[in-house]
Amino acid sequence: MDLYAQLQDYESRQARKFPTSGTVQGIDGGSVDVLVTGSSTILRNVKVVGTPSSTGQQVVLSWENGTPTAHITGDSAGGSTTALVRGPQGPQGEQGAAGPTGAQGPQGEQGPQGEQGPQGEQGPQGIQGPEGPAGSLTASSPVQLVKLASTPANPPAGSIRLYPKTDDQFYKLTSAGVETPIIYHTHKTQDVLVGYQALATVPAATTWHANVGKTPPDGTTHNMPYPFAATFKGLFVRTASTQPVTGTLTVTLIIGGATPTSLVVTVPAGSGAGTYSNTTTEVTIAAGTLIRWQIQNNAPAAASCQISYITMGVLFDVTS
Numbered sequence: 001m002d003l004y005a006q007l008q009d010y011e012s013r014q015a016r017k018f019p020t021s022g023t024v025q026g027i028d029g030g031s032v033d034v035l036v037t038g039s040s041t042i043l044r045n046v047k048v049v050g051t052p053s054s055t056g057q058q059v060v061l062s063w064e065n066g067t068p069t070a071h072i073t074g075d076s077a078g079g080s081t082t083a084l085v086r087g088p089q090g091p092q093g094e095q096g097a098a099g100p101t102g103a104q105g106p107q108g109e110q111g112p113q114g115e116q117g118p119q120g121e122q123g124p125q126g127i128q129g130p131e132g133p134a135g136s137l138t139a140s141s142p143v144q145l146v147k148l149a150s151t152p153a154n155p156p157a158g159s160i161r162l163y164p165k166t167d168d169q170f171y172k173l174t175s176a177g178v179e180t181p182i183i184y185h186t187h188k189t190q191d192v193l194v195g196y197q198a199l200a201t202v203p204a205a206t207t208w209h210a211n212v213g214k215t216p217p218d219g220t221t222h223n224m225p226y227p228f229a230a231t232f233k234g235l236f237v238r239t240a241s242t243q244p245v246t247g248t249l250t251v252t253l254i255i256g257g258a259t260p261t262s263l264v265v266t267v268p269a270g271s272g273a274g275t276y277s278n279t280t281t282e283v284t285i286a287a288g289t290l291i292r293w294q295i296q297n298n299a300p301a302a303a304s305c306q307i308s309y310i311t312m313g314v315l316f317d318v319t320s
Contacts, residue, residue, distance in 0.1 A: 022070070024057040034059055034070050046070045151179050191314045195293060197307040199240055202249070202297040209254075210293045210310060217307070223257050223290040231284045232291075234313035236277045237265045240306040245270035247299035251310060253283060257290045263312075267305065269298075 022043070026033035031045040032052050048059070050072030059070040147166045154177045155161045161173040162182070170182040193212050200216035202208050210217035211224045237251045249267040252260050263281045285291070293312075297304035 020061050022059055022061060024052050024055050024059060024070075024072075026055065027052045032059070032070055034061065036061075043068065048072065188315050188317060191316075193312045193314055195310040197310060199306040199308060201241075201306055202295055202304040204297060204302050205247075205300050207294060207296045210295060211291070217293075217295055221254075221257070221292060223254075223292050225288050226285060226291050227287060228316045229285065229287045230314050230316040231282050232263060232312055232314055233282045234277070234279050234311075235263050235265050235281075236275060236309070236311045237267060238275050238308040238310075239267060239271075240273050240308050242272045243267045243269060243305040244299035244302040246302060247297065249298065249304045249307075250296045252294045252296070253312070254292050254294050255283065255285055255289055260294070271305075273305070 021037045022034040023037070024032050025035045025042055028045065030048060032048045034043045034046050035041070036043065043061075046061075047067055047069045048071075049069055052072055058073045060073055062069055062071060145164050147164045147168070149166050151165075151171075151173065152161060152163065155173060155175050157175045159175065162170065163173070164170050171179050172182055173179045195210050195212050196215050197210060198216040200208075202217070206219075208217040208219055209221050211222040214222045232253060235251065235253060237249075239249075243249050246269060248269050251265045251267075253263040254260055261281075261283045263278060263283045265276050265278045267276050293310050295304075295307065295310075
């Protein structure tokens with residue numbers, strides 16, 4: 001089918017959709033008003049191809065990508081025209097090679113720095129609102145504080161500020177700007193328990209008991225509750241005469257009312273007056289544990305040596 005036949009076919013199929021010819025009735029830049037041939041219909045602001053010069057010029061109407069377009073033919077009014085139709089779009093050509101990058105231009109000079117404007121005046125301080133009601137804290141509602149990287153502003157006169165910092169320490173700050181770390185540390189404190197035995201002797205093959213403040217020892221268990229969690233170390237026994245050669249004398253720390261510990265001092269059989277000790281064994285107890293010293297004479301037929309003192313070292317933690 002030749003081009004003319006194609007145009008005729010297109011016109012016959014598109015006649016109901018859009019008229020195919022007309023004359024220019026008005027010109028407005030790149031748009032024209034077109035009077036449709038054979039009717040009184042005027043199409044307003046139709047896109048125009050070509051240069052319209054006056055009213056009455058003949059145009060051919062076509063569809064351009066869904067937009068009605070008027071093509072100037074140059075014919076006078078009443079000429080015979082036929083609508084145009086576009087053929088299919090050809091394939092896109094290949095992209096040309098990129099041109100070389102141009103040289104970088106010189107860097108512009110920095111302009112002078114402007115002067116700093118005057119500082120504005122500080123506005124008046126707002127009125128402090130009323131203090132809210134005191135809250136309550138329980139074990140299930142701990143206080144969570146944000147650690148500060150630097151010292152905050154001074155508090156008002158008559159008050160102090162408490163806060164943690166990023167070094168994981170607490171600090172207090174006075175209204176005069178004096179910042180002081182609040183340091184809590186635990187250290188060991190040592191003391192001594194002394195039991196004066198008044199040169200007592202323990203009967204042959206007999207076990208007696210003693211404690212702090214109990215003079216002299218006897219057969220009754222004198223259990224004493226110790227008020228702190230502590231560690232006992234260093235048990236000393238002072239004698240004033242010779243232990244019988246037939247048996248030893250032992251002094252043992254008893255805890256909990258009945259449990260012997262390994263903190264034991266032995267006075268060998270036949271040993272003369274002197275000081276005997278155990279400085280290596282440690283015994284740790286909880287606060288409130290019962291303690292006493294058990295004195296056992298292992299000589300089967302003679303009283304023990306005279307006992308002057310029983311002393312025992314004690315260590316416990318103190319936090320300040």
